[in-house]
Amino acid sequence: xxxxxxxxxxxxxxxxxxxxxxxxxxxxxxxxxxxxxxxxxxxxxxxxxxxxxxxxxxxxxxxxxxxxxxxxxxxxxxxxxxxxxxxxxxxxxxxxxxxxxxxxxxxxxxxxxxxxxxxxxxxxxxxxxxxxxxxxxxxxxxxxxxxxxxxxxxxxxxxxxxxxxxxxxxxxxxxxxxxxxxxxxxxxxxxxxxxxxxxxxxxxxxxxxxxxxxxxxxxxxxxxxxxxxxxxxxxxxxxxxxxxxxxxxxxxxxxxxxxxxxxxxxxxxxxxxxxxxxxxxxxxxxxxxxxxxxxxxxxxxxxxxxxxxxxxxxxxxxxxxxxxxxxxxxxxxxxxxxxxxxxxxxxxxxxxxxxxxxxxxxx
Amino acid sequence: xxxxxxxxxxxxxxxxxxxxxxxxxxxxxxxxxxxxxxxxxxxxxxxxxxxxxxxxxxxxxxxxxxxxxxxxxxxxxxxxxxxxxxxxxxxxxxxxxxxxxxxxxxxxxxxxxxxxxxxxxxxxxxxxxxxxxxxxxxxxxxxxxxxxxxxxxxxxxxxxxxxxxxxxxxxxxxxxxxxxxxxxxxxxxxxxxxxxxxxxxxxxxxxxxxxxxxxxxxxxxxxxxxxxxxxxxxxxxxxxxxxxxxxxxxxxxxxxxxxxxxxxxxxxxxxxxxxxxxxxxxxxxxxxxxxxxxxxxxxxxxxxxxxxxxxxxxxxxxxxxxxxxxxxxxxxxxxxxxxxxxxxxxx
Numbered sequence: 001x002x003x004x005x006x007x008x009x010x011x012x013x014x015x016x017x018x019x020x021x022x023x024x025x026x027x028x029x030x031x032x033x034x035x036x037x038x039x040x041x042x043x044x045x046x047x048x049x050x051x052x053x054x055x056x057x058x059x060x061x062x063x064x065x066x067x068x069x070x071x072x073x074x075x076x077x078x079x080x081x082x083x084x085x086x087x088x089x090x091x092x093x094x095x096x097x098x099x100x101x102x103x104x105x106x107x108x109x110x111x112x113x114x115x116x117x118x119x120x121x122x123x124x125x126x127x128x129x130x131x132x133x134x135x136x137x138x139x140x141x142x143x144x145x146x147x148x149x150x151x152x153x154x155x156x157x158x159x160x161x162x163x164x165x166x167x168x169x170x171x172x173x174x175x176x177x178x179x180x181x182x183x184x185x186x187x188x189x190x191x192x193x194x195x196x197x198x199x200x201x202x203x204x205x206x207x208x209x210x211x212x213x214x215x216x217x218x219x220x221x222x223x224x225x226x227x228x229x230x231x232x233x234x235x236x237x238x239x240x241x242x243x244x245x246x247x248x249x250x251x252x253x254x255x256x257x258x259x260x261x262x263x264x265x266x267x268x269x270x271x272x273x274x275x276x277x278x279x280x281x282x283x284x285x286x287x288x289x290x291x292x293x294x295x296x297x298x299x300x301x302x303x304x305x306x307x308x309x310x311x312x313x314x315x316x317x318x319x320x321x322x323x324x325x326x327x328x329x330x331x332x333x334x335x336x337x338x339x340x341x342x343x344x345x346x347x348x349x350x351x352x353x354x355x356x357x358x359x360x361x362x363x
Numbered sequence: 364x365x366x367x368x369x370x371x372x373x374x375x376x377x378x379x380x381x382x383x384x385x386x387x388x389x390x391x392x393x394x395x396x397x398x399x400x401x402x403x404x405x406x407x408x409x410x411x412x413x414x415x416x417x418x419x420x421x422x423x424x425x426x427x428x429x430x431x432x433x434x435x436x437x438x439x440x441x442x443x444x445x446x447x448x449x450x451x452x453x454x455x456x457x458x459x460x461x462x463x464x465x466x467x468x469x470x471x472x473x474x475x476x477x478x479x480x481x482x483x484x485x486x487x488x489x490x491x492x493x494x495x496x497x498x499x500x501x502x503x504x505x506x507x508x509x510x511x512x513x514x515x516x517x518x519x520x521x522x523x524x525x526x527x528x529x530x531x532x533x534x535x536x537x538x539x540x541x542x543x544x545x546x547x548x549x550x551x552x553x554x555x556x557x558x559x560x561x562x563x564x565x566x567x568x569x570x571x572x573x574x575x576x577x578x579x580x581x582x583x584x585x586x587x588x589x590x591x592x593x594x595x596x597x598x599x600x601x602x603x604x605x606x607x608x609x610x611x612x613x614x615x616x617x618x619x620x621x622x623x624x625x626x627x628x629x630x631x632x633x634x635x636x637x638x639x640x641x642x643x644x645x646x647x648x649x650x651x652x653x654x655x656x657x658x659x660x661x662x663x664x665x666x667x668x669x670x671x672x673x674x675x676x677x678x679x680x681x682x683x684x685x686x687x688x689x690x691x692x693x694x695x696x697x698x699x700x701x702x703x704x705x706x707x708x709x710x
Contacts, residue, residue, distance in 0.1 A: 124532075186528045357526050
């Protein structure tokens with residue numbers, strides 16, 4: 001970590017704050033939604049789109065299902081094949097996609113705020129590979145089985161790996177630079193993937209079961225998975241809204257935030273817990289899904305600027321929409337076979353990643 | 364210049380430090396010793412003396428059979444793949460002037476893996492001789508994309524690395540997608556493809572693997588020895604290199620070409636074996652200093668030694684299981700990477 005001076009001179013503050021005002025002004029000029037009213041309308045529209053996305057996700061697929069059948073399956077469930085498809089496959093899938101997308105986007109946005117690194121996001125921190133490794137070794141060495149056990153393992157793995165990458169990436173006097181943390185994440189990803197593939201290949205019986213954990217997918221999960229993980233993720237999302245105001249001060253730099261009376265350590269700790277809950281939760285319900293945590297925070301910044309009180313809700317809504325849309329798209333790309341949604345987001349995400357890396361927003 | 368050995372030819376001259384020569388000789392000896400041990404160990408253990416007898420054609424016929432047709436090809440493949448990855452990494456670190464890169468971290472191996480998996484899934488009716496072409500094509504496609512995306516009035520090492528890492532993620536995803544969606548994929552083919560992605564060299568044969576890989580290395584390794592000296596001047600920075608008369612961009616493109624082709628050829632046979640390209644050049648620099656004339660051959664020898672030993676542990680430690688060697692290179696390599704970050708913490 002960079003050294004925090006105990007005291008900044010008044011003059012330094014003044015200059016910093018003037019700079020920030022300038023930046024803010026520019027940000028406001030460049031964002032798409034400028035006034036409060038526009039932002040509120042935007043939120044309403046995004047919510048409507050999210051709901052529409054959930055409905056489309058339930059309706060479209062190998063079997064297309066009509067409006068009325070969807071409503072009937074909720075109000076008057078009769079056990080017919082269509083109703084069963086809706087209740088056991090489509091509804092959990094839609095909800096899981098929505099909450100995983102929202103969590104990944106919010107986690108990415110918080111990570112970028114805390115590390116002040118525009119490329120920080122769960123997948124680049126190696127969290128996904130770590131979660132997969134825990135699942136694979138759990139099932140190979142301790143006989144773990146069943147999706148809910150896997151989900152718990154994924155969660156522990158995600159927490160462990162994110163901590164590891166954070167520590168490794170902050171080695172050195174210049175702290176957590178984008179390059180170091182990205183390299184550390186890449187190295188840990190290579191490390192954990194090699195180990196898990198090695199374990200998988202030597203114990204052939206687990207191979208089929210865990211294959212899908214290597215690419216994110218929201219298909220074939222039951223409602224139990226959603227109801228187990230949703231409370232944690234819900235609490236973490238709420239927590240993100242609560243600390244949003246404090247996150248704003250972080251964008252001024254850690255020393256200024258400290259100087260202005262912010263308890264930076266407490267906020268960082270809270271943010272870290274929230275990030276682990278969100279990222280770990282989403283890995284545990286959907287497996288490794290890359291790039292949502294990069295794409296959405298950047299889009300959001302273009303839409304509403306850098307005020308976290310707006311950024312967080314927008315990230316949550318847009319993240320859910322993106323993953324729902326990618327999931328619906330993944331059903332049609334090689335119809336009637338489905339492509340795992342994690343692959344879709346990886347392909348959509350690369351142009352964004354390239355754009356951000358090129359723009360030189362990283363030093 | 365008592366400590367330097369100078370070789371002059373008609374077109375090229377080399378200068379090697381005495382320490383470099385000592386290091387090369389010692390590493391050669393270590394490699395030979397490792398070969399003898401590796402050939403001897405396995406489910407049937409053959410003593411070193413019997414191995415040497417078998418190698419000279421005077422041993423027990425059953426020993427000769429095991430040595431020549433079963434273990435020798437594997438050992439040779441380990442040597443070649445290790446050397447190719449190490450040299451590829453050394454060249455790449457020189458080109459991007461970042462000591463923390465290697466072909467597997469910035470996505471070049473990922474491209475090669477994709478090329479190979481495409482070959483395994485869709486062109487398996489063709490002779491395996493064509494597999495390196497598919498892998499090298501994949502590696503080149505990845506390198507071109509990375510280069511293209513990272514180009515903005517020139518290439519900065521930082522952008523190259525960041526974009527490479529992003530591309531690596533995407534390429535891995537696409538590779539998994541191919542394996543999972545190829546509609547005719549029975550699990551056996553998927554397992555084959557996954558084994559390949561971890562990097563393993565079991566079940567190699569003379570015909571198929573040794574002779575497929577050999578021609579590529581026979582061309583590429585000498586070229587990299589000869590061209591390596593251009594990296595020395597590039598280390599000083601583009602401006603200095605240009606002002607002393609080096610055609611920086613041409614040389615860099617050729618070196619990148621060689622590095623990518625080496626990585627592609629290695630991946631075609633050995634799979635995505637991680638971290639050797641990262642580790643070997645560092646150990647080499649530690650031994651013989653930063654001049655590339657020495658670093659390249661020494662890296663090659665270290666790379667082959669590391670892979671020989673990793674493969675030895677991988678196939679003997681958990682008998683009767685045969686674990687991909689890539690697991691062990693990763694197990695050594697990741698801590699090494701952390702150590703490197705720690706070492707470079709000031710810069």
